[in-house]
Amino acid sequence: xxxxxxxxxxxxxYAPLFNKFANYMEKFPGGGLILTTTKKLFxxxxxxxxxxxxxGLACCAIEMMAAYASRYDLDRxxxxxxxxxxxxxxxxxxxTVTAKMAERVKRLYSQMPNPKWVIAMGSCxxxxxxxxxxxxxxxxxxxxxxxxxxxxxxxPTPEGLIEGIRKLQQKIMEGAKK
Amino acid sequence: MKREKIKEELKLEETKDGxxxxxxxxxxxxxxxxxxxxxxxxFITAVHFPQEKAFDVIYAFRNIDEPEIIFLKTKIxxxxxxxxxxxxxxxxxxxxxxxxxxxxxxxxxxPDLRRIVLPEDWEGHPLRKDYPINKAPEKYDxxxxxxxxxxx
Numbered sequence: 173x174x175x176x177x178x179x180x181x182x183x184x185x186y187a188p189l190f191n192k193f194a195n196y197m198e199k200f201p202g203g204g205l206i207l208t209t210t211k212k213l214f215x216x217x218x219x220x221x222x223x224x225x226x227x228g229l230a231c232c233a234i235e236m237m238a239a240y241a242s243r244y245d246l247d248r249x250x251x252x253x254x255x256x257x258x259x260x261x262x263x264x265x266x267x268t269v270t271a272k273m274a275e276r277v278k279r280l281y282s283q284m285p286n287p288k289w290v291i292a293m294g295s296c297x298x299x300x301x302x303x304x305x306x307x308x309x310x311x312x313x314x315x316x317x318x319x320x321x322x323x324x325x326x327x328p329t330p331e332g333l334i335e336g337i338r339k340l341q342q343k344i345m346e347g348a349k350k
Numbered sequence: 351m352k353r354e355k356i357k358e359e360l361k362l363e364e365t366k367d368g369x370x371x372x373x374x375x376x377x378x379x380x381x382x383x384x385x386x387x388x389x390x391x392x393f394i395t396a397v398h399f400p401q402e403k404a405f406d407v408i409y410a411f412r413n414i415d416e417p418e419i420i421f422l423k424t425k426i427x428x429x430x431x432x433x434x435x436x437x438x439x440x441x442x443x444x445x446x447x448x449x450x451x452x453x454x455x456x457x458x459x460x461p462d463l464r465r466i467v468l469p470e471d472w473e474g475h476p477l478r479k480d481y482p483i484n485k486a487p488e489k490y491d492x493x494x495x496x497x498x499x500x501x502x
Contacts, residue, residue, distance in 0.1 A: 271490035272469050305484045307476055308468065310492040318500040 202241045215348035218261065218287065219341040221250040225260035225280060226265045232265025232294040232327040240331035249337060257283040262340065263317075264333070268296040268303055269310040281317045289344070291336050353420045354389040361424075365395045367428060369408070369423040377433040380422070385422035388413050388420055391439035394446065396453045400479045405455055409435070420495065428456070434460040 182331040197209040206227060210213070226234060228236060240253060242244050254260045258281045292313050301313035320343060323336035357363070360380060368445075372380045389409035397406040409422045413474040425501075426432055434457040435442040446457045447466040454475035457463060464470060473487050 231434045271486065271492060272467075274490075274492060281356050302497075305493075307484055308490075312497070315492045315495045315500075316498070320496045320500065 188254050196284065209348075212345075214347045219344040221252075222262045222289075222337065222340065223252055223254045223260050223293075224253050224255070224262045224264045225257045225284065226253040226269075227263060227280065228266050229269065230296065231295075232266035232297070235263060235327045235330055236266045236293065236333060239333045244330040244334060246334065249334070251337060251343070256279075258285065260284050261287070262291060263295040264287045264291045265292050265297040265313045265317075265319075267326075269313045269315045269316065270299070270308050271310060272308070274310045274313075275312065278316050281329060289320045289340055290317055291321045291323060291340060292334065293323045293333060294328055298322050298324065301326065352416075352418060356383060356420070357388065365423070369421045371423050371425075374430070374432055377424075378437075381435055381438045384411055384420070384422070385438045388418075390414055391435065391441050391445070392419065394442065394449060396449050396455060396477075398453060398477065398479045405453060407432060407449070407455065416438050427501045431447070431456045431458050433458050436460055454478065476497070 186218075194206040194208050228234075234309040238244060240251075242245045246252075257263075261284070263281060263284065265277065281288070290313070292298050294308075296303065297313045300309055303309040304311045313319060316332075321336045323332055325332050328336070359372055360372065362372055362380075362382060366430075369426075384456055390412040392410040392412050394410075397408070397409050399405070401448065405426050405428065407424050407426065411463050412418070413420075419421070422483065424432070432455060434446055436446070436457075437459065443461065444466060446460055447463060449455050449466040450463055451467050452475055463488060468476070469490060471487070472490070474481055474485065488494075
């Protein structure tokens with residue numbers, strides 16, 4: 173018990189919170205007080221539970237599934253795949269978007285509640301890759317829905333996707349500072 | 351082997367690659383005989399020859415009891431129709447729809463002949479050799495559409 177008291181609570185608990193969104197922090201014996209704006213608080217909660225819609229288009233989806241599974245475990249970042257666009261915040265477009273699928277992608281995107289974000293995963297979703305000039309392929313999902321984060325690679329590794337999600341989290345927090 | 355037996359019985363020619371060639375006018379007769387020994391339709395595919403204005407339609411059947419495969423081939427003109435194999439093999443339904451979608455070959459007596467891969471209002475049949483690789487109807491040509499940017 174004596175050892176536990178020696179741990180600096182400020183360092184392990186209050187300091188990260190302060191860095192993330194606090195404007196002002198006051199320490200009391202046995203506790204503390206943080207002042208912030210609701211905008212920052214909401215952004216912090218949103219980025220901590222990004223729920224993607226369960227949605228895979230091509231081979232990138234295999235890497236996405238690997239990122240969800242136990243070895244890489246996206247759950248650590250609060251990322252849990254939801255089976256319905258109505259419960260989702262983020263759409264990971266993982267694979268080639270065809271002209272027929274583009275309408276479905278647009279529809280799924282419009283069914284998601286605001287605020288919503290899009291990650292284009294892999295070179296097909298970014299710009300069509302070498303299917304760019306094929307009759308049935310959309311050259312980049314950005315022609316259908318607006319994209320926030322681009323994750324390059326063919327396909328990107330699970331680490332690459334995690335980096336993309338971390339970048340999206342940074343973007344959400346930076347958006348709250350304005 | 352059952353393949354040799356069928357070849358003799360129906361008097362089919364064999365190509366160098368091992369395809370048995372039959373006439374499209376004898377379609378029902380040939381299918382009825384093959385169904386007895388090869389109950390599983392593996393796939394149907396086609397090849398377009400633009401100079402001859404003709405298609406080769408290729409069928410592959412498998413025998414479930416003994417490991418054996420048989421390839422059949424028939425040649426039809428572009429404007430000709432081919433009878434549907436749906437009466438003998440229910441699996442032919444979607445395979446023939448795919449051939450119709452990508453090559454434009456029509457199958458007689460097919461229960462539901464519509465496009466299966468491309469949107470229903472697509473123009474043309476992309477796997478024909480005279481189809482340009484990047485031609486798409488105006489509605490589905492996303493190359494000409496603007497790039498969307500988030501406004502906030």
